[in-house]
Amino acid sequence: MDNYLEKIEKYLKAMSSSERSDIVKKIKSVMLELQNTGLNSEQIIERLGNPKELAKAYLGEAISKNSKFSWRKFGAVFAFCTSFAGASGMLVLPIISTLSIALMISGVITPIGGIIKFVGYLMGYDIAEITIQIGAFTPSPMQFLPTSIVIGLLMFLLGKVLWRLTINYIHAISQNKKTVY
Numbered sequence: 001m002d003n004y005l006e007k008i009e010k011y012l013k014a015m016s017s018s019e020r021s022d023i024v025k026k027i028k029s030v031m032l033e034l035q036n037t038g039l040n041s042e043q044i045i046e047r048l049g050n051p052k053e054l055a056k057a058y059l060g061e062a063i064s065k066n067s068k069f070s071w072r073k074f075g076a077v078f079a080f081c082t083s084f085a086g087a088s089g090m091l092v093l094p095i096i097s098t099l100s101i102a103l104m105i106s107g108v109i110t111p112i113g114g115i116i117k118f119v120g121y122l123m124g125y126d127i128a129e130i131t132i133q134i135g136a137f138t139p140s141p142m143q144f145l146p147t148s149i150v151i152g153l154l155m156f157l158l159g160k161v162l163w164r165l166t167i168n169y170i171h172a173i174s175q176n177k178k179t180v181y
Contacts, residue, residue: 001031001041004051011055015062023058060170093169100162107156114148117141 005024012020027048034044048054117130121141132139132147139147 004045007051008055011052012059015059019062093166096162097166100159100166103155103159107152107159110152110155111149114145118145
């Protein structure tokens, strides 16, 4: 049973040590309860199932508890993708999670570029390196700041939607894997 718990802990390495420790304690408690009902070690391990699948369920649950973005959570999403998600997750999760971060960062940077370009215009400078072109439309210097704010806001919101989609996808994958009892 100790070997089983070590495997669980190994598969949960993307989590904080306190979260990992709590999960291992919970599983150990379940093991002791099952042992008190007369089951032997092999029966207990058989009932708990594959340690990788059980760890996947706990990791997915931990990721999907709170949909707010953090770099630590992004690391856990990456670990979930590479360790547990299977063929669809290996393609879908990295794309939507990375795209969500890229869009949120771009959504912040774009209005900053707009402010810089607008201030440069007010000071009599044309900063040619900062530009927006959507098809044939290129905003005038007076349109540049509001256009950059709108585009930045849209990119940021799309990034948030994709992050939420990432969390929901992980939750759906891990939901049916958690069968401790």
